[in-house]
Amino acid sequence: MSQDLVATLLKIAPFLGFFLGLLAPLMVWVERRGSALIQDRPGPNRLGPWGLLQPLADALKFIFKEDVTPSEADKPLYLAAPILAFLPALTTFVVLPFGPPVSVGGKTINLVVADVDSGVLLFLALSSLSVYSLVCAGYASNNKFSLIGSIRASAQLISYELAMTIAVLAVLLPVGTFRLDAVVEYQSAKMWNVVPQAIGFLVFLVAMFAETNRVPFDLPEAESELVAGYHTEYSAMRFAAFMAAEYINMMALSGLCATLYFGGWKLPFVPMPEAWLPAALVGFTGLALKICLFMCLFVWVRWTFPRFRYDQLMRLGWKVLLPLSLVNLIWVAVATLSGWM
Amino acid sequence: MVPISWYLVLAGLLFVIGTIGALTRRNGITIFLSIELMLNSVNLVIIAYSRLLGDQLGQLVVLFVMAVAAAEAAVGLALFIAIFRHRQTIDVNRLNLMRW
Amino acid sequence: MELAIFLIFALLALVSAVTVVAHRNPIYSTLSLVVTLAATAVLFVLLGAPFIATLQVLVYAGAIVVLFLFVIMLLNVGREETEGSVTRTGPGQRWGTVVGAGIFAGTLLAILWRTYGRESLDPLTEELVAIKPLAALLFDRYLLAFEVIGLLLLVAVVAAGIVARRPAAEKEG
Numbered sequence: 001m002s003q004d005l006v007a008t009l010l011k012i013a014p015f016l017g018f019f020l021g022l023l024a025p026l027m028v029w030v031e032r033r034g035s036a037l038i039q040d041r042p043g044p045n046r047l048g049p050w051g052l053l054q055p056l057a058d059a060l061k062f063i064f065k066e067d068v069t070p071s072e073a074d075k076p077l078y079l080a081a082p083i084l085a086f087l088p089a090l091t092t093f094v095v096l097p098f099g100p101p102v103s104v105g106g107k108t109i110n111l112v113v114a115d116v117d118s119g120v121l122l123f124l125a126l127s128s129l130s131v132y133s134l135v136c137a138g139y140a141s142n143n144k145f146s147l148i149g150s151i152r153a154s155a156q157l158i159s160y161e162l163a164m165t166i167a168v169l170a171v172l173l174p175v176g177t178f179r180l181d182a183v184v185e186y187q188s189a190k191m192w193n194v195v196p197q198a199i200g201f202l203v204f205l206v207a208m209f210a211e212t213n214r215v216p217f218d219l220p221e222a223e224s225e226l227v228a229g230y231h232t233e234y235s236a237m238r239f240a241a242f243m244a245a246e247y248i249n250m251m252a253l254s255g256l257c258a259t260l261y262f263g264g265w266k267l268p269f270v271p272m273p274e275a276w277l278p279a280a281l282v283g284f285t286g287l288a289l290k291i292c293l294f295m296c297l298f299v300w301v302r303w304t305f306p307r308f309r310y311d312q313l314m315r316l317g318w319k320v321l322l323p324l325s326l327v328n329l330i331w332v333a334v335a336t337l338s339g340w341m
Numbered sequence: 342m343v344p345i346s347w348y349l350v351l352a353g354l355l356f357v358i359g360t361i362g363a364l365t366r367r368n369g370i371t372i373f374l375s376i377e378l379m380l381n382s383v384n385l386v387i388i389a390y391s392r393l394l395g396d397q398l399g400q401l402v403v404l405f406v407m408a409v410a411a412a413e414a415a416v417g418l419a420l421f422i423a424i425f426r427h428r429q430t431i432d433v434n435r436l437n438l439m440r441w
Numbered sequence: 442m443e444l445a446i447f448l449i450f451a452l453l454a455l456v457s458a459v460t461v462v463a464h465r466n467p468i469y470s471t472l473s474l475v476v477t478l479a480a481t482a483v484l485f486v487l488l489g490a491p492f493i494a495t496l497q498v499l500v501y502a503g504a505i506v507v508l509f510l511f512v513i514m515l516l517n518v519g520r521e522e523t524e525g526s527v528t529r530t531g532p533g534q535r536w537g538t539v540v541g542a543g544i545f546a547g548t549l550l551a552i553l554w555r556t557y558g559r560e561s562l563d564p565l566t567e568e569l570v571a572i573k574p575l576a577a578l579l580f581d582r583y584l585l586a587f588e589v590i591g592l593l594l595l596v597a598v599v600a601a602g603i604v605a606r607r608p609a610a611e612k613e614g
Contacts, residue, residue, distance in 0.1 A: 346554055364538065
């Protein structure tokens with residue numbers, strides 16, 4: 001029992017260290033420098049080489065700023081919302097496999113934190129809980145901009161979750177299980193899913209942007225109309241918690257996308273020795289590399305595309321993405337039944 | 342190992358709480374929530390028996406109950422929206438049009 | 442270990458269930474229901490139904506209850522007013538509720554307690570936990586029921602759309 005517990009903690013460690021300690025601050029830097037690059041200005045370049053220490057300064061600033069709670073706010077909910085934003089974001093990565101099974105002291109350990117049969121379903125279930133933080137924040141702030149932002153957010157999340165789930169379903173169909181390690185195995189045996197399921201990948205990608213409230217789907221926090229949407233009233237570390245949760249959500253979804261469509265932790269042309277402990281390191285590097293690529297895509301898109309209008313967003317979700325995902329599902333079903341996949 | 346009867350008693354308590362809520366509250370939404378609570382406690386009973394008998398049919402039944410609950414929530418909430426549009430309230434004590 | 446998990450989450454489920462029923466603010470009631478559902482999901486895992494537990498979080502907590510929250514915010518249902526209600530609750534009514542609930546609870550719990558006593562359980566089998574046999578059962582023997590449920594959901598969606606639709610005359614104004 002305790003042995004399993006230690007193994008689980010050891011498996012959680014790389015994710016937490018990588019997500020929270022390394023990639024989240026780095027992403028702040030990439031985002032600010034990336035936007036500067038696209039807008040043809042220098043960006044933060046004073047602190048450290050190329051301004052790399054800027055996130056540290058940002059974090060310090062957040063810590064020492066005054067934490068304001070509006071007097072008319074619903075206090076318990078207002079204080080709980082940032083925590084609710086953080087929890088689902090931090091738990092979703094448990095189903096992502098990051099290496100081949102390794103054997104330590106005669107025991108085989110699968111390199112996935114939660115080694116359960118419901119794999120992807122668990123991911124979707126946990127990420128569907130993130131809507132509560134938005135609703136709580138919007139309602140508890142007692143501010144019309146916050147409320148409008150959170151109503152937009154919940155409608156958006158529900159709408160795009162549907163298309164995303166059906167796209168995921170199509171990936172699972174030929175594999176025949178919810179387990180993500182099986183999905184990775186399947187892709188290394190056949191080919192990356194992005195090739196036969198290009199439509200599904202497109203749907204998933206768009207839904208991924210919508211689920212994380214990023215441009216062009218950042219209507220819940222559209223600064224030109226809603227100030228900052230559901231976190232208008234938040235300041236200091238609570239605001240930082242929302243930002244960090246957004247980044248971690250992006251990373252977890254990028255990880256899922258990489259696992260479903262881009263071969264997961266397996267890198268092409270890199271032979272993977274089996275049941276060998278450093279294989280875990282190689283696998284995790286592969287997954288991390290793919291996540292980083294997606295994160296750069298997020299930044300690139302954010303500073304290149306304009307925002308959707310709300311009715312356009314709803315139309316895209318229900319009238320374009322949902323039918324597209326169904327078409328993809330039917331195509332995959334036919335292909336699977338006739339043995340092409 | 343936790344005896345099955347503990348689960349059953351817990352489910353019973355949840356059901357009673359839900360019943361009290363459905364009978365005493367006046368806010369339509371809260372009544373609805375209480376009914377969901379009762380459904381949930383029934384699910385717990387079914388899963389507990391499924392465990393006791395070692396039969397997966399119970400899990401299947403819960404799957405169906407969830408689907409029915411989803412349908413019920415969709416229609417029920419739509420009704421509340423329609424009622425609110427006409428009466429500007431969903432306090433069930435004020436919805437007394439049929440009484441006279 | 443299992444006992445501790447059961448006790449913690451059973452208590453959590455009970456407390457949050459009471460909050461659902463007792464809280465004056467529907468938003469808090471709804472959020473407490475999420476806690477109850479999550480706690481029940483943990484109990485489902487203990488009972489060897491992790492798939493159902495996942496679905497409980499995904500479908501119930503992730504979709505149905507969000508719908509509730511959405512409607513509450515849309516209608517802006519505030520706290521339940523105690524005054525100005527058409528019917529008043531008298532003291533007799535209140536005591537009646539307590540006594541009735543007590544009798545109901547007592548009967549229900551006695552029946553549940555006696556139906557299956559404290560027999561020892563068989564250890565969890567792989568067949569009960571696995572998803573594949575469940576799927577085989579659903580798509581083979583109970584396929585008709587599955588299809589009917591699909592139809593029911595479709596009907597419910599159409600009905601909800603029609604009922605909640607704004608009347609044509611109102612749209613212009």
